[in-house]
Amino acid sequence: MPDDHSFAADLATSAGQVLLNTRSEVVASGTAGGKALAKMGDATAQEHIAARLAAERPDDAVLSEEAADDPVRLSRERVWIIDPLDGTREYSEDRHDWAVHVALWECGALTAGAVALPGLNATLSTAGPFSGLGAPAEPVRLAVSRSRASDLVLTVAERIGAELVPMGSAGYKVSAVVRGEVDAYIHSGGQYEWDSAAPVAVAAAAGLHTSRIDGSSLEYNRKDPYLPDLLVCGPRLADKLLRVLASI
Ligand SMILES: Nc1ncnc2c1ncn2[C@@H]1O[C@H](COP(=O)(O)O)[C@@H](OP(=O)(O)O)[C@H]1O
Ligand SMILES: [Mg+2]
Numbered sequence: 001m002p003d004d005h006s007f008a009a010d011l012a013t014s015a016g017q018v019l020l021n022t023r024s025e026v027v028a029s030g031t032a033g034g035k036a037l038a039k040m041g042d043a044t045a046q047e048h049i050a051a052r053l054a055a056e057r058p059d060d061a062v063l064s065e066e067a068a069d070d071p072v073r074l075s076r077e078r079v080w081i082i083d084p085l086d087g088t089r090e091y092s093e094d095r096h097d098w099a100v101h102v103a104l105w106e107c108g109a110l111t112a113g114a115v116a117l118p119g120l121n122a123t124l125s126t127a128g129p130f131s132g133l134g135a136p137a138e139p140v141r142l143a144v145s146r147s148r149a150s151d152l153v154l155t156v157a158e159r160i161g162a163e164l165v166p167m168g169s170a171g172y173k174v175s176a177v178v179r180g181e182v183d184a185y186i187h188s189g190g191q192y193e194w195d196s197a198a199p200v201a202v203a204a205a206a207g208l209h210t211s212r213i214d215g216s217s218l219e220y221n222r223k224d225p226y227l228p229d230l231l232v233c234g235p236r237l238a239d240k241l242l243r244v245l246a247s248i
Helices: 004-029 034-056 071-075 088-092 151-160 170-178 193-205 235-247
Strands: 061-064 078-086 099-106 109-117 122-125 141-145 163-167 184-187 209-211 230-233
Touching: 004 034, 004 099, 004 109, 004 122, 034 061, 034 078, 034 088, 034 099, 061 071, 061 193, 078 088, 078 170, 078 193, 099 170, 099 193, 109 170, 109 193, 141 151, 141 170, 151 184, 151 235, 163 170, 170 184, 170 193, 170 230, 184 235, 193 209, 193 230, 209 235, 230 235
Parallel strands: 061 078, 141 163, 141 184
Antiparallel strands: 078 099, 099 109, 109 122, 184 230, 209 230
16 A cells, blocks of 8 residues: 555546546537536546545545535544645636645644646655755745735735735645745635645645744644635745734
C-alpha cells in the first residue's frame, strides 16, 4: 500500500486527468458549456475520488465539498478532506487556474496532502520536493481572487504597496506562493475547510507560514467546516502582514 503522501498525490493527479478528459469531451461534443460543464466536472471528479478512497482507504472517513456531510468523521482519527474541483468557475471557462485538493487529517492535524494543478501539468504534495524559500519581491506580490477580492485584502495591498495578482481557485493561489510566483495569499470573507486543507498541508510542508488572518492556527475536521479566512506567505513576511491585518 503506498504511503499517504504518495496516495494523496496520485489521487489528486488522477482526478485532475478525469477533469481534463471530461472538459475535452464536453467541449468537443459542443453539448454543454459554462455552468453545465462546471456541474459535470464537480460530479465526475467527486465520483472518481470517492471510489478510490472507498477501495484504497476503506477504513477512513471523508469530508468532501461534493458529498453529504457524514458526522461519523467527528469521531474518527483519520479523515480525508477533499475539494474535487476548486476553481470550478475557471475550469468551466477553459482557464488553467483550478485545482484538485486531497488532504489527510489525523488526530487533530493535517498530516498529508496534495494539490493537483492540471492546467500546469503539475501536482504539489507534502512529499515535496520543494525549492528553497526566497526573499519576497519588492513590491510584494499578493494573490487575490479574480472574482471576489475582499475589501480587507485590498486595504492590506494598499497599505503595503503590494502588486495584486488576480487568479482563480484557493489551491491555485496557495500553490502560486509555494511555487514562488507570488509572495502571499490573504483571503477573508468566506471559505470552507476543503478550500484550504490540502493547500495548507502542502504549504506548511514547504516551510511557509499558514494561519488564520488573526494569526491563530487553522483547525480542520470541525463540526462546522466554515473556515472563512487564511494567510499563506513566506516566514519573512508573516509578522509584517499579521501586523497590518491587525491594524485594519
Ligand atoms: N466568500 C466566499 N464564501 C464561500 N466560499 C468562497 C468565498 N470566496 C471564495 N470561496 C471559495 O474558495 C474557492 C476559491 O475562490 P476564488 O477563486 O474566488 O478565490 C472557491 O471554491 P470552489 O471553486 O471549490 O467553489 C470558492 O467557492
Ligand atoms: Mg473550493
